[in-house]
Amino acid sequence: MRPVDTAQDGGPTTLLTGKPWNALSKESIENILNAASEHILSRGEHVTAHLGIVLSGVVGVVQETTDGRRVYSALFHENHLVDLRCSARKPNGTLTALTPTRLLTLDAGKLDLSAPERADIANAMIEQLRAHCARMRDHCTSLACKTPLERLASALLEFHSWPCSKANGESGDSVRLPIRKSDLADYIGVKPETISRSMRRLEKEGLIAFSEGDLIGLLNKDALNVVANGGRPRKSTRQG
Amino acid sequence: MRPVDTAQDGGPTTLLTGKPWNALSKESIENILNAASEHILSRGEHVTAHLGIVLSGVVGVVQETTDGRRVYSALFHENHLVDLRCSARKPNGTLTALTPTRLLTLDAGKLDLSAPERADIANAMIEQLRAHCARMRDHCTSLACKTPLERLASALLEFHSWPCSKANGESGDSVRLPIRKSDLADYIGVKPETISRSMRRLEKEGLIAFSEGDLIGLLNKDALNVVANGGRPRKSTRQG
DNA sequence: CGACTTCTTGAGGAACGTCAACCGCAGTGG
């Protein structure tokens, strides 16, 4: 909740050290930080800003129906650009922290994107927007046609690609669930009970294993990929 | 399937006459057209290009699971920018025409976005990307928690905002379904049979009416909005 | 007319949501 003082913070090298921001010129990083305020959020806190960069933690865009059903329509983790601005329609959803989060909110008016030497910022933002669109398309596919088991497998593999939850255990790959299971349920469009049952089913089939804490071992990533890509369709009512 | 000859086509005023492209400078429009090829697509035709602008018709990004389930993860109509490029991951989904479509594919290498006087192009593309993200968030919310009836109501209202399907009948608002019902089913994540049954239910309740052809009258847009925003949750198993 | 596709209608079953109860844990206060 404080503006970023580049001098006090030791210069532009202490923040924005991840891709793609670390590829920006020093001046561009300072340009961003001059428009930025750092927020320390605890789980459940809302943010009114519509533009920012996640430094650590996880934030989500939460939407609710009139009768209280709750959905996270998008998740963002560290180094992700969050851009909820949209001109032609009312803003949809509020930005909420799902874990303790450090968020750099940006004042769009203070960003200097028009100068030619600031073109690297615009390119980085476009790149982030495109990547976000690609993730959203995959997520829509999951929601539109996959079974809960398949969605869970997709989500686990997605989390495995997140830097914050990548945890290589002693034996093979592991994933540390970056968010609450109830939040995961709201993200993949099922109920927490179904998450629990699907987890247990994947465990019984030997695809995952529960280690200490919230660590999940991916015992058979290939098989998990098969499941995630449609290997467990709804059982036919035919063929007894 | 031919490059656009701005001289032969009568100059840059004959194409890209809709928002936001008509706000670009004449030179910027020519810059786009120099990188463009116009494709005439019939329903079902695929396109390998990952960047383009829809001139008329509807295109969708189709993804399929290994067992054949098919999903349209995104739809684009006239004046929409289609940008499926993503650096870090394999392309997800192929661009397909859902109706007879005129598509302007763009060669990204020929686009001059870096020049300061071409900044309007970059801004227009960013604006389009952000609007697309906003639509995707709404769509994810529909897919994640809404019932088929609510999804259909949302889709009808979304189509009503499309220029190509806005059809004001004699009595109040109307929508002309821009795509096949089976494609609509693949878009909102239900089966065609469910579309049919939900349509009939909305009709029985007096919210919509079927006119001649594929024209659908929106008899009570407010009530339709209520339904679309969660007015018809799943019936509780309690309270006989 | 026949062949094809899209859409519709109907019957039946699997599956996921709903509800309730319980467990484990953390925080709180006596």
Added chain:
DNA sequence: CCACTGCGGTTGACGTTCCTCAAGAAGTCG
């Protein structure tokens, strides 16, 4: 230290819902 409370998560029972399948209607094209 223990009881109490609240929260997240798990397990079980049950019912609605929507998918599956099949067959027919309606429209299109040869």
